[in-house]
Amino acid sequence: xxxxxxxxxxxxxxxxxxALIHHFKIFTEGFKVPEGExxxxxxxxxxxxxxxxxxxxxxxxxxxxxRAPSFVxxxxxxxxxxxxxxxxxxxxxxxxxxxxxxxxx
Numbered sequence: 001x002x003x004x005x006x007x008x009x010x011x012x013x014x015x016x017x018x019a020l021i022h023h024f025k026i027f028t029e030g031f032k033v034p035e036g037e038x039x040x041x042x043x044x045x046x047x048x049x050x051x052x053x054x055x056x057x058x059x060x061x062x063x064x065x066x067r068a069p070s071f072v073x074x075x076x077x078x079x080x081x082x083x084x085x086x087x088x089x090x091x092x093x094x095x096x097x098x099x100x101x102x103x104x105x
Contacts, residue, residue, distance in 0.1 A: 004031060005026065005031045007022070007023050007026050007027070008022055008023055029059060030059035030060065031059060032057060032058065032059055033055045033057070033059075033061075034055065034057065035055055035056055035057040036054075036055060037052070037053070037054045037055075038052070038053055039051070039052045041067075044069060046069040046070055046073060046097065046098075046099070047069025047070075047072060047073055048067070048069055049066070049067065049068065049069060050066070050067035051064070051065075051066050051067070052064065052065045052066075052067070068099075068102035068103070069102075070096075070098040070099045070100070070102045070103050071102060071103050073096045073098060074093075074096060074098050074103050076096070077089075077092060077093070077096070080092050080095075080096075
């Protein structure tokens, strides 16, 4: 563990003023990350969730984007609806099982 970016244990915060200050500085100022880009993907029940972060070396990211699986899955609707009826749209949307909160971007 890197002591500069890891908050101290809760028990130490209650006993030590230095630990309390360290905890406060980590969560208010953040910490510097190396300059560069990274993309991390994890598998979820609805598909791949991706997180892209670009850093310029400061405490806040230069660019950040989260790839939501429901947004990608809902784009297959025209292909699945081809040749179908409007009444089939409910069944097609239900088969994709989207989380509409992450589709609304």
